[in-house]
Amino acid sequence: GQNIDQPTEMTATEGAIVQINCTYQTSGFNGLFWYQQHAGEAPTFLSYNVLDGLEEKGRFSSFLSRSKGYSYLLLKELQMKDSASYLCADRIGDSGGYQKVTFGTGTKLQVIP
Amino acid sequence: GAGVSQSPSNKVTEKGKDVELRCDPISGHTALYWYRQSLGQGLEFLIYFQGNSAPDKSGLPSDRFSAERTGGSVSTLTIQRTQQEDSAVYLCASSVRAGPSTDTQYFGPGTRLTVL
Numbered sequence: 020g021q022n023i024d025q026p027t028e029m030t031a032t033e034g035a036i037v038q039i040n041c042t043y044q045t046s047g048f049n050g051l052f053w054y055q056q057h058a059g060e061a062p063t064f065l066s067y068n069v070l071d072g073l074e075e076k077g078r079f080s081s082f083l084s085r086s087k088g089y090s091y092l093l094l095k096e097l098q099m100k101d102s103a104s105y106l107c108a109d110r111i112g113d114s115g116g117y118q119k120v121t122f123g124t125g126t127k128l129q130v131i132p
Numbered sequence: 133g134a135g136v137s138q139s140p141s142n143k144v145t146e147k148g149k150d151v152e153l154r155c156d157p158i159s160g161h162t163a164l165y166w167y168r169q170s171l172g173q174g175l176e177f178l179i180y181f182q183g184n185s186a187p188d189k190s191g192l193p194s195d196r197f198s199a200e201r202t203g204g205s206v207s208t209l210t211i212q213r214t215q216q217e218d219s220a221v222y223l224c225a226s227s228v229r230a231g232p233s234t235d236t237q238y239f240g241p242g243t244r245l246t247v248l
Contacts, residue, residue, distance in 0.1 A: 050235065052235075052236070052237075054237075061223060061239035061240060061241055061242055062175070062223075062237075062239050063239070064236045064237070064238070067235075067236060104174075106174065106175065108237075110235055119180060119187075119188055120165070120227075120235055120237060121177060122167070122174065122175040122177065123174060124173065124174025124175070125174045125175070
């Protein structure tokens, strides 16, 4: 994902809060996804933001600022099972009218006791 | 309901041989994506299909890689004259593509390719 930038690795403590940031290209932008991927498994969908603001889903929340080309995933009350890679992906419309979703390389989160 | 399926789940081949990987998307999903993921790395986009057409082939690493989709459903990714650097997990995903909030990609379990 050459247009997406997110930290490579993060470490956080069980029970704490962690924020994973993502910046993306704004040209043709139509939406921002977050996926979770545990080691050795396929990615699974977490959230999708198309409007500015914060969307909350239980312990996970996702924020988007379209004008800044910025998003973050907020994980509260961290649990050991949250140790995984978190992938940011943007949805861009191209000149042919097609929508393409491009993934970043992911942020590997390690939750420690 | 049935999710995205891929076959084979594991493939070991010798350098120089051709391999064919198959993806069965979720029924009714018009968009289909192929990605490659090397050990410990992020997703590398290869190609995507909207119906049977492939608007974006920019991710294919070389002309040894090709993909097709017929009937708007099953897709095959072919790698000719495999090289050791082709060893990776090849992931397929599909999405509905019917509206602005329906591009959630659902991933298959992947095919782990090992080239000896």
